[in-house]
Amino acid sequence: MARLNAVDLEFRRVSKKYGSSTAVDELSLKVPAGKICVLVGPSGCGKTTSLKMVNRLVEPTSGEILIGGRDVMAQDPIELRRGIGYVIQQVGLLPHLTVADNIAVVPRLLGWSKARIRERTDELISLVGLDVARYRDRYPAQLSGGERQRVGVARALAADPPLMLMDEPFGAVDPIVRERLQNELLRLQEQLAKTILFVTHDIDEAIKMGDLVAVMKVGGVLAQFGPPAEILANPASEFVARFVGADRGLKRLSLTRVGDLELQPAITAPVDAEAADARRRILADPFPYLLMTDREGHPIGWLDQHDIPVEGTLTEQMAESMSPLVGLRTTLKDALSGLLEAGVMAGIVVDEEERVLGLITVEQIAAALRNGGAGPVDGGSASA
Amino acid sequence: MREDEPLIEWEWIERNADQILDRLIQHIGLTLIAVAAGFLISFALALLIHRRRRLYGPLTGAAATLYTIPSIALFAALTPITGFGSILTAEIALISYTLLILLRNIVSGLDSVPAEVREAATAMGYSSWQRLWRVELPLALPLIVAGVRVATVTTVGLVTVAAVIGQGGLGQLILSGLRSFFTTPTYVGAFLSLSLALAFDVGLLGLQRRLTPWSAPKSANA
Numbered sequence: 001m002a003r004l005n006a007v008d009l010e011f012r013r014v015s016k017k018y019g020s021s022t023a024v025d026e027l028s029l030k031v032p033a034g035k036i037c038v039l040v041g042p043s044g045c046g047k048t049t050s051l052k053m054v055n056r057l058v059e060p061t062s063g064e065i066l067i068g069g070r071d072v073m074a075q076d077p078i079e080l081r082r083g084i085g086y087v088i089q090q091v092g093l094l095p096h097l098t099v100a101d102n103i104a105v106v107p108r109l110l111g112w113s114k115a116r117i118r119e120r121t122d123e124l125i126s127l128v129g130l131d132v133a134r135y136r137d138r139y140p141a142q143l144s145g146g147e148r149q150r151v152g153v154a155r156a157l158a159a160d161p162p163l164m165l166m167d168e169p170f171g172a173v174d175p176i177v178r179e180r181l182q183n184e185l186l187r188l189q190e191q192l193a194k195t196i197l198f199v200t201h202d203i204d205e206a207i208k209m210g211d212l213v214a215v216m217k218v219g220g221v222l223a224q225f226g227p228p229a230e231i232l233a234n235p236a237s238e239f240v241a242r243f244v245g246a247d248r249g250l251k252r253l254s255l256t257r258v259g260d261l262e263l264q265p266a267i268t269a270p271v272d273a274e275a276a277d278a279r280r281r282i283l284a285d286p287f288p289y290l291l292m293t294d295r296e297g298h299p300i301g302w303l304d305q306h307d308i309p310v311e312g313t314l315t316e317q318m319a320e321s322m323s324p325l326v327g328l329r330t331t332l333k334d335a336l337s338g339l340l341e342a343g344v345m346a347g348i349v350v351d352e353e354e355r356v357l358g359l360i361t362v363e364q365i366a367a368a369l370r371n372g373g374a375g376p377v378d379g380g381s382a383s384a
Numbered sequence: 385m386r387e388d389e390p391l392i393e394w395e396w397i398e399r400n401a402d403q404i405l406d407r408l409i410q411h412i413g414l415t416l417i418a419v420a421a422g423f424l425i426s427f428a429l430a431l432l433i434h435r436r437r438r439l440y441g442p443l444t445g446a447a448a449t450l451y452t453i454p455s456i457a458l459f460a461a462l463t464p465i466t467g468f469g470s471i472l473t474a475e476i477a478l479i480s481y482t483l484l485i486l487l488r489n490i491v492s493g494l495d496s497v498p499a500e501v502r503e504a505a506t507a508m509g510y511s512s513w514q515r516l517w518r519v520e521l522p523l524a525l526p527l528i529v530a531g532v533r534v535a536t537v538t539t540v541g542l543v544t545v546a547a548v549i550g551q552g553g554l555g556q557l558i559l560s561g562l563r564s565f566f567t568t569p570t571y572v573g574a575f576l577s578l579s580l581a582l583a584f585d586v587g588l589l590g591l592q593r594r595l596t597p598w599s600a601p602k603s604a605n606a
Contacts, residue, residue, distance in 0.1 A: 078509050079509070080509075081507055081508060082508070082509030083509075086507040086508060093504075094519060096522045096523055105508050106508055109508070109514070141598060141599075155508075165507075
């Protein structure tokens with residue numbers, strides 16, 4: 001389903017006033033079709049209000065919001081909303097509907113046939129990485145936070161809208177699940193290329209997810225708008241510099257993904273392999289550890305070159321410590337923090353089936369940092 | 385009551401089985417009409433309140449006022465207008481007593497829908513009418529059914545009082561026993577009335593469980 005369906009989104013001097021207080025002040029920005037634009041800022045900066053004006057949950061006081069060149073105020077709000085995907089924190093699922101029925105909400109409102117709805121909901125449940133047979137008839141209360149979030153994304157995609165609004169979509173899940181959901185959304189975005197307006201208060205998430213980042217400050221003023229690399233390299237004001245943080249050099253690690261670096265080869269050997277052969281291979285390599293895998297190629301642990309027996313075969317019991325597994329889409333920042341947390345110098349890079357592709361070391365990440373965070377990443381260009 | 389007479393004379397029950405059944409059916413009928421009509425009125429008023437919040441105070445105030453009138457007094461007061469022994473007299477009073485409970489519960493049910501859920505529904509493109517029927521009312525069901533249960537049980541009890549105006553189903557058995565100093569019909573009427581209330585309560589609880597499968601997770605999440 002590499003159907004590309006996206007539109008431009010443009011704010012033209014959009015303001016929202018509540019009495020004498022200003023929530024959004026003359027916001028102007030343009031998001032090209034197929035790009036992710038992240039609105040980020042402290043609470044009270046008007047980022048959520050800005051997002052809600054796009055589907056008219058909030059009506060602007062002045063200015064224009066154009067979707068594909070059409071002013072939203074000139075459209076019927078109900079029709080408009082059915083054409084825009086909307087994802088919020090987990091509470092947004094309808095608690096009385098099953099997973100399949102939640103995803104089917106907009107298709108039903110649009111009057112799709114039963115067969116088409118069934119086909120589409122099953123397609124989407126598996127697209128977001130859930131097992132159809134196991135999940136389609138569950139209620140939201142029977143799902144974990146991460147699963148609810150996936151269903152939320154599937155629901156927003158149901159009618160294949162060209163534009164998606166995501167308001168702190170990963171705010172209610174723990175950091176590990178959040179990282180995985182972020183990566184999955186980026187993977188989906190590579191296939192779907194939707195125009196996405198994404199709201200977060202987390203600058204790290206903004207840098208990771210955004211093709212474009214709009215930093216807003218209290219009073220609804222746009223402080224800076226541009227690609228994340230540019231915001232990190234040249235903050236436009238004291239406020240932006242402070243908001244992105246003193247560690248913005250470190251944050252640039254979020255702009256590079258593991259797959260952008262040249263991986264270190266790993267010397268691997270499956271259990272039952274000839275010990276003598278494995279020993280010969282590892283002694284010829286500067287890296288002193290052999291990575292043992294099971295018969296399917298999934299890593300199970302390290303074996304010090306000196307502990308490899310002279311003859312016989314390798315057994316599972318020989319494998320000692322493990323390193324964290326990272327994917328090609330993991331950002332260098334997440335990879336580094338995983339390595340530091342595990343207290344090891346190298347992480348094992350695996351593909352989607354968890355088979356070994358190579359290694360990534362702390363030195364490599366440090367080198368990328370010295371070079372100014374390697375190259376900027378535009379959207380989903382991380383090679384797979 | 386004579387010394388040698390047992391509290392319950394089983395033979396009397398056998399001889400009067402037809403009459404007892406008639407009373408029971410009449411009792412069920414009076415209850416169902418009262419709760420159904422009371423529900424329709426309360427439902428309409430609750431929807432009105434849902435749209436126009438200001439009406440909440442005056443409407444529940446009126447329902448509360450009706451609720452405080454002693455039932456015997458209300459039956460007696462209506463008799464000159466709608467007639468002694470007429471179903472209408474009984475029903476007007478019975479319906480009046482259901483309104484406060486039903487109205488309050490339907491409104492609290494609608495209020496119990498989380499604002500985020502309501503907003504998500506709007507954002508997906510439900511019209512306000514579709515949102516009401518397909519999202520808010522289903523989610524309000526547990527509280528609505530809870531109200532119907534209380535109203536039904538209360539009405540089953542109140543129907544017996546309508547015996548004083550010549551209606552009242554099982555109440556008439558109770559009253560006739562009382563008048564003739566013959567305890568059997570009183571006990572039969574009271575026992576059946578109690579059983580009926582319990583049966584309605586359990587039945588409605590079962591209905592609610594069936595209607596709201598989402599509120600009882602069948603398995604822990606993985």
